[in-house]
Amino acid sequence: MPDPILSIKNLTVVFKTRSGDVPVIDDVSFSIAPREILGIVGESGCGKTMTSLAIMRLMPEQGKITSGSIRLSGEDLVVASEARMCGLRGNEISMVFQEPMTALNPVFSVGEQIAEVLKTHQGLSNSEAREHAIELLESVKIPLPSQRANDYPHQLSGGMRQRVMIAIALACKPKVLIADEPTTALDVTVQAHIFELLHELRDQTGTSIILITHDMASVAEMAERVMVMYAGRKVEEGPVEEILKNPLHPYTQGLIRCVPHLKETISPERKDLHEIPGIVPPISHFGRNECLFAPRCCFVEDRCLNQRPLDSKRAAKHLTACWQENTNFEKVFA
Amino acid sequence: MQFISLTLKRVGFGVVLLLIVLILNFFLMHLAPGDIADTIAIDAGGADEEMMDAIRKDYGLDLPIWEQLLKYLAKVAVLDLGYSFYYNISVTDLILERLPATLLLVISAQLLAITVGVVLGVIAARNPQGITSHFVTVLALVGYSAPVFWTGIMLIILFSSILPIFPIGGLMDVSIEREGFAKMLDILHHLVLPSITLASIFVALYSRLARASMLDVLGSDYVRTAKAKGLSEFLVVYKHALRNALLPVVTMAGMVFSGVISGAVLVETVFSWPGLGTLAVQAILARDTPTILGILFFSSFVVVVANLLTDMLYRIIDPRIRTSND
């Protein structure tokens, strides 16, 4: 693997809550190579959005990075000044949010909102920025771009708005694009188009993409490598094919089993859908020295309740954090 | 196109409103004991029945009531609001003479209240635990509960004896002849205390509203997007957030405009400001019915126009309303 463009080491983000300080991101490490698409997958509430906001240094006020580093081309963003972050955000590292309906400012035209980022980072004049904004609208496949540039967000559909968000995010050809559940709020057909677009833009611009999703099917379709998150921790990481073929962590197995056509590839004899029983623990449980998946796990043993499982390398690029050496699939269905 | 038809609709609505005010005016006039004939008779020092009938015929008071109403409306349509026997001048002339002073007071007080209110509100919202935030809360309480005449009198005491830098009454210094710019400055100098007093009631309202609305907007997704674009804190707050946060403030400004006008009556009286408010008080004391009704009509007119302007301003700020259904 070439030198990573973005490398996160032992990142811990602590939230001040009424029941004390809790780590919403708990000692998480991962990295992404140039041009790579990395999927981050996990159910709602596992800390995926907090991870991306930490990288952007846009966490809510009660959140603080307490340890670790976030290196973008070697530069540690954890200690970067706010002014430096303003220079990087939207320029070297961008983010597309989950809610296209509310992510654009209702009182400015979409052309203006794209042009703004060009004026900020590339010092373009009003007319140059506008021209470039129209080209960007065209590149994200919005029909009649020079007319749409004058539209306000409420005049566009959710899918179109998400395209506008992507245009804004990619306007300055960033090194890394974080797409936080970019299609969760959209129709399935629109989702396919947005994924196709992201793929194409990656091929054209060479931007690395972190695709955040709660859905293994999206990972299978889009990503080259995947990191599975649970309760603020990384539980498994590896190349997508490897993980789909040989998932080691019971949580990963559960996520795969939620998707009908993926499930067939690993367990053809059982075609019915399996939801993972139970729910993600409340944030107050985060950080405990135990496996936070234990209440939902059918391989649970004493060790799991007394000590947090550490990352262990099972194959060349395949890491998992689980005490069980042999989490056999068939056992789950037994 | 949309904009024009909507504006026309609003204008039509305003006209209907004014018509209702006029009709109410008309019936109030009829309910009041005595009529013009009585007034003229008193003025002339007495008259007999025959002469009274002649006057009533002269003024059309013998006609059926709906005919009188139509006549009254027709007269108002050409801005004929009758004659003030007390001031010996036509009511329209009387009002037009006093209107500018009131408009000056009301508009400057509104602008002052909105500006100060929004600035305080924004500062408070950016630091909800900070001193300004608490100050806004206290100010809201005090401003809301202190009667305007009390504020006015306190200011008069403060600026007449302790810190005599602002004149405490009147529209201008009549002892010196001034022209042009010097006259304007003199009027502005006299305007300071009355407009601060009138604004004080509303600063509290606007600052609380601006604070709440700004807090809301600062937590919104599009503000996060603006930050994620790498915009400076200043642009995020004053370009992306403020414009959205102003929308409820504009709505409120339109809604309280009539309140500002009624507040002006008190403030004008306290500061002997020669506007419609002092005129209204004098007219009431003198039972000068045509003048009272004329002022009622004019203030309704001003409120309707102000609401129209608010509406247009709102549509300029918010494209969702400007461009809906197209």
Ligand SMILES: Nc1ncnc2c1ncn2[C@@H]1O[C@H](COP(=O)(O)OP(=O)(O)O)[C@@H](O)[C@H]1O
């Ligand atoms: N503003 C917030 N205040 C308090 N807790 C929060 C806030 N945002 C998120 N959380 C908590 O932090 C945890 C991680 O949330 P998040 O990163 O949004 O998860 P995901 O994106 O994977 O759904 C969740 O338990 C959530 O309840």
Ligand code: SF4
């Ligand atoms: S560590 Fe134990 S409880 Fe946790 S996933 Fe592995 S087997 Fe299950």
Ligand SMILES: [Mg+2]
């Ligand atoms: Mg999320």
